[in-house]
Structure formats: C-alpha cells, structure tokens
Amino acid sequence: MTDPVNAFVPGPRARIAGHPGGPLSGLRFAVKDLFDVAGLPTGGGNHDWAKANPIPTRHAWTVQTLLDAGADCVGKTITDEVSLGILGENAFDGTPINSAAPERVPGGSSSGSAAAVAAGLCDIALGTDTGGSMRVPASFCGIYGIRPTHGRLDLTGLLPQAPSSDTAGWFARDAATFAKVGSVLLGEASGPLPTKLLIAVDAFGFADPEVADALQPMVRKLERIAGAAREEIMAPQGLSVWARAQRSLQPVEAWQTFRPWIEQHNPRMAFSVAAGLIAGSQVPAGERNWAALMREEARARLRYLLPAGTILCLPTTPFPAPLRGLPTPELQPLRDRITCLCAQGGLTRIAPAQPARRHGERRAGRPLDHRWAGHRRQPDRRRPSHGGPLVSDLTPNLPDVVAEISALFERYEQALIDKEVDILDASFWNSPHTIRYALGENGYGFDEIHAHRVARPPGPGIKEKRIRLEILTLGRDFATVNLEFKVRGREIIGRQSQTWVRFPDLGWKVVSAHVSTMEGPRPW
Template identity: 40%
Template sequence: MAAAASALGACGVSPLRRTAAVDGSVWRVHGEPLLAGAPGGPLAGLRIAVKDLFAVQGQVVGAGNAAWLAEQSRPEAASADAVQRLLDAGASVQGMARTDEFAYSLAGTNGHYGTPPNPRAPERISGGSTSGPASAVALGQADIGLGTDTGGSIRIPSSYQGLWGMRPSHGAVPVRGLVPLAPSFDTVGWICRDAATLRRTGEVLLPAAPGQPLRRVVVAPSLMAVADAPVAALLAQALRAWGGALPRPEEIAFDTAPLPGWVRAFQTRQGWEAWRAHGGWIARHWDSLNPDVKSRFQAAARYTDADLAAADRVLAEARAAITAALGDAVLLLPSASSFAPLRTEAALGGTVIEAARAKTFQLTCLAGISGRCAISMPVATGGEPPAGLCMVGPWGRDRDLLALAQAVQAQGVAHAAA
C-alpha cells in the first residue's frame, strides 16, 4: 500500500486515506463524489465505482499495477465514453476501484493492493478482474460497478459475491477511453445489486433497439455438469422455481468435448492481443507483475502467427457450433464452475484458483467466443456461498435479455443482493 500511495502522490493525485469506510483494497481514488453527474437524469442519485482501466476526467489510470501507475503523469482530459454516458444520465462517479493487473485475471487477488473483500463470503476471494467495483457494490458503497468482461471478469465476481452482472454483446458499448486487454473479446459491462438497476444502466449504455420478448430458453445438462456438484445443485433448485410467464426451458444436447480446445484457442487469441497491447511496456517491467499475471504474459509473448492462425480456425468452428446449437435461444448455464475459492487457498500459490479458472473458462468462453450478451444472476443459497445462474442471449438482444432478467427476479428464480 505504501508503494501505491507514493505512486499516487507522484501523479499529483491525493493518496487514498484508509478509513473504516474507504478500503484501499477496494478503491484507488475515492471522492464524495469524485465527479458529480448531471442533475435530473434517469440515473440521478446512483453512485458508480469505475474499474481502474477507464479514463476518468482529472485522474490517471492505474491498470492495477503500481509501476504503471507511477509512470502516469498526465491526468485524463476527458472521461471514457461509457463513464461520460453514465455521468450525463445523472449518476456520480464515487471513485476508481481496483482491478487485477491489466484485467488479465479472474481472481481479484492483486499482490500490489490486496484482495478486495467479499461481504457475502468473507473467507473467500472477491473474483476479478472487476474486483473493486464488485466489492464496492456488494458493500453498498456504489450502486453501479462499471467494469470490463473479456473472459468472465463481470460474471465471475458477480457469481462469487451474489450480484447481478451484465456482459453486453461484443461492440454494443463503446470502449473508447479503456485500457484494452484483447479487443476481439473486450466488452464494457456493469454490476448491480438488483435486476432493475442493471436494466436502468443498460438503457443508458446500450444502443436503442426495438424490444421483443425472448421466447426460447434452453438448458444443456452437459454444461450444468461442468460445475462442481454443490453449485450445480443450487442451480437445479433455482430452475425448479422457473415458471409463471417465463419461457419454459427446453433441454438440448451440447457437446462439451471440444470445450478445452475452444478455451485454448480463446486464450491464444487473447494472449496474442494482450502482448501487442502491452508487451513493449511489460518487457521492461517483468518484475512489477504478480506471478499469475506474469506467467500469462510470458505465455503470450511466445505465441506465433502460426499459433494465432490455428486458434482462429478453432474459434471460427466454435462460433458455428454455438450458433447451430443455440440459434436465437437464451442459454442457461452456471456463471462459474465453483464457489469462490477460499482466501487461504489463494495464499497457497494459486493452484486451486488456477484449477477453478480453467474449469470456469469452459463456461464463460461461450459468450466470449460468440460475442453474445450474458447476465449473471444470484440464486438462493440456503447458507451456502453465493452462486450465479447465467443467461447467454443472442447477439444484439441485450435490452431484451435485461427485461427477461427482471422478470426472472420477479418470479423468484434469482434474487436481489442482501
């Protein structure tokens, strides 16, 4: 934290004061507010925690790395498109919240600044890479966590902390003013405590589109079985409450045998793009990286054009298979394969977290590869840690998926966060 504070001072930004109300593992910069929203807009009164990858006027971007932050000397002249849209709609920026380094993790265990808390499961990790915004929302310190989802970085912390998280269709929300990870998969997403706020936020960020109910919902037992048994049992219980005016889920067959290969192809394309975005800087700052992120950039640096071409062939095949299986249906599946790993497990070198990441990626990659929109919804847990049920909708039907999510909460299948 001392290194982070000195870096902040070097950039001319007031260091964060640690208090009971403002946790430096959650917030890098915090204000009351940091930037006020326009008066009278549709989001007036709502507070935003902005992931520390977005440009915020008057601030520098830290990207989750203390050395990167120390080199940023010029505050941003304008806010990122997504931030500005929310400000124009009346929401206020409460602060810039923590992220895993360059968003290249799903755990939230940042060695520079610590792991943000998980209020619903204090002994467990927060999930990442939209870790700070998720924790800020779960703690009640923000109403909207503005973040990114490349491989699951909205859906996983939402699942781990019992929140609602939206990954929009790829390209639906502008990424101008965002530090990239892998532009082929990067999306601007958001996290809230309930479906209504999630939808209100989407009405500001998403392009206008004629509303049309999503009438077909499908579930693949093979994908549900990717989750650990306790998570799968909670989701099965939630699905038993699915009824009323909601479209009845149909069971479909989905071949999971190709999933490990799809994940490798996704990670190859992701790593290839991440190295091109940041490799020049990383090559001069290897020692500044946390071990898990460092290992991913080391792998990314070795990818060749031939590796990329082979991965792209697999990704094309995967997109065709996903389209053939789903068409215009909404797919229900686990948001994450497990409950959030324990903090003690995170301290053991990351083996458990890496195993959970590999398994969860088989679920989250479906939206990433296909570019489809997805929403993670918290289910009742009966004393178990939080878990999420994910809806993956057709590309471009984001607003319709948000409407369905609100209906799902009204039906009692998913719940507002406590």
C-alpha cells in the first residue's frame, strides 16, 4: 500500500490480520505511534525515544481489542513529537498531508491517523487526546473523531504524556463505522438521543465569525434532534482562564513523564517541544495550586451543565486549518487560541466528540461536545438503614483513578526533591489522625509531619533508583502506593507506602505513609 499523504511512520509496515468473523471484519485500522504494537518500536514521533526503549512484546489494549473484533492493522502513523503538538508538524518525519486542504496542516498530535483516514488509506485510526489531539485533527481533516471521557478506555500499552488528561480515541470517515468502533471499544451500544441542547455562546463568540456562521446549520439540526435548546456560558471565569489552567497542569505532567528520559539520554528535539518541556519544569507551586483549584471549578461547572440527556455544543476550533510551514512566532498565538476551545476536555475530562464540515475549501469543525448517556456512570452512593455510607464499588485499578494517583505521587516525589513544602502539605490530610513513619522520624498528626518537612533539606534524599512501583486503587475513593527502591550509596533496599483517600470536599489526600529500609538477614 502506497502512502501519498505521508501518514505512516517511515520504514516497513507490518500488516496484522484481525480475528476472522468479528464485528469489525473487513475494516482496516492504523495506529498512532504512541500505542504499542508487538514487534514494532514505539517511536513517539522522536527517533531517540525508540532507541532508548525496548520493542514491545504485547499489543496495547486498544490495538488488541480492534484485532480481536476482526479489524486488520495496516501500520503505525506519524505523531507530533512525543504528542506535544496541536498542528501536526513533526521535525523528524515531516507533516502528513491534509487531503481536505493539502496546503494546510492536518492538526495534531494525532496527525498521521487523521490524514490516513481522510485519504482513505484505512477505515479507522487510533489516536490520543490530552489537550485536543483527537478533536483538532478531526476538525481540520473533515472526519469523525472522539475524545472519550477520561479513564473510559484502558490505556495499557500507551506512551503517556500527562496522565490526568490523557485519553485514547478513534477516527472514521462515516458515522456508521464510527459508531460500530465505539460499540467495540466502549463495550456497549449507543445510548438514547439527547433531549436537551446547550449552546456555548462564549465559545461561538470566541471563534472567527466565518466559522460561527458556517456552523449554524448544524446547530439548528441539533436543536431539532434534541427538541429543547438554550444558550449558556460554558466558562464563566473565561475561556482563557480555563486554558491557562490546562497550560499550567499539562506541561508539568509532561515534564514529569519525560524528565528521566531527557536527563539520561539528552535526546534531540524540535525547539518548540524542548521549550514546552522546559516551561513545564518551571511552573511555580503557586500556579500549579491555582490551576488545580480552577480544574475543580471547571469540572463542577460542567457537572452542573451536563446532566444525563444533555449535550453542550461549541466549535471544535476557532478557525480553519492554518497554512503549513508558518514561522515559529506565528504558531504560538494559534496554539493559544485553539487551547481556549479545547482546554475543557483535558481540564474537566468530559467527553467531546465531533464530526467536521467544509468551510469554503478548508475545514471548520462541527460543534458537538457531549456526555453520552450510554457511558459508564459513577457508581451510586447508597445509604443503608443506619444512615452511614455504604461502599458500593471496590473495582480494582480503574484506569482513570490509577492515572490520578500516579500523577499525584509523582508530584509529591518531585516536591520532596525541590522541598516545596506547600505541595507536600497539600498532599496530606490536615488532621491530628494523619501518620507518617520515616527513617529517624515519626510524625503523629499533620503539624508534626509539617515540622519534619520544614527541617528537611532539599535534594534527592535516600532514593537512588526505583526498583518497583505498585499502585492499587479500589473503586474511586481509596488507593495505596507502594515503592521499592535502592538506597543511595548503599546496597540496601528501601520501601515506601502511602494510603490515599478521596474526601468529598478535599479531594485526594494521604492519610498514612511509611518509609523503611531492609538490611541484613530477615528476622524470620
């Protein structure tokens, strides 16, 4: 199969046949080069990443699920470098061609997947979305694409970027194929049609007038389907305020994700990618804390706006696809404007999906941002006759909960190194019942733990190398983190554990913690 639009990763393309007779038999799918495909390197859009990491021996969950359903894998597609891009340009592998507007960018970071579907080189393609990387390419290339609710799909075998915002999604050219893939990946049939439409007037006002006008026929059609519609302000604080919060949180997590690789291998990077990672390493604690609070406000706003059966409609992007090869100074304002309309996905973790339509000879995304009635709901919190709460869900290791705890733990560990006492304090339950046992110190209650932190010098501490990290979550409100590590400068094994509880009014907090070492023979 030829590749006239430069959608696929250069080099040999392995074809993997799907299971015969499945619901997706006869369909071809491509895979963004962030997902593991057994026997092929996971390149992440950066040649040095592939060199530093072993070739996977198992398929990512999403890849295996499509193969099991009968679809045939036809290759891996180009991504923006380590998924840190929104326009679809890659300094290593080039920019895939947007078949809808060849002189314009395809959108990223799932650029190759969108380009392959738009050009008819495959029927389906897998992509990811942290801050817009499914939605923007779908809009620019004129195809269907979805960012599912955060944690809805298993991300096993996916190269992460910012775990508290990362999602996996898929593209298709037609609605029937798009829905069929959704039934397979989500494990359920489509839910009932919405009964109420909300029109985000602040988002439409932010878009270019030509885009807002071009979208009005689709808005009217959605009104007829839903039967009831009203205008609403999506972000009372301001779209740019929500975007600022996402731009404060996502780069910090990206830096935490890629920091070990950067420090150990000093990889080659495009200037814009390196600049973004450096910026993520320098976001001050106060800004991160503010952004975390704004995230909670944004989530609360969308929970209020989007009860079951309601959809929120807004432009996917504020303008059609920009020209290819624009100078660097012209790119950042475009990225900033896109983030103002895409931040609600990563910030609030609600599920947007959008087909696209023509706007002249370019593409402007059709607006559709909704919570599907068929999506898995939060478990009910029922109360027994004595009035106390009953834990009704102890499902282990829900992917979105594991991602949250992983991000919180990495944030805590980095704060230990940097001695950012505010972040350390914010991680623990402010209660006299909180306990932390450590080497040479015991903290009974929040105040004692705080005093030990203030007295502790900054620096990497006793951990020289991680040996094994295990995270166990039960339901959505309880988790443990357990780390085995080598003690710095000594042949001693250390162990660290934390117990996290999600409080209704406080969020996740550590209620007990323990650090110890094991040396010499075991006493039993």
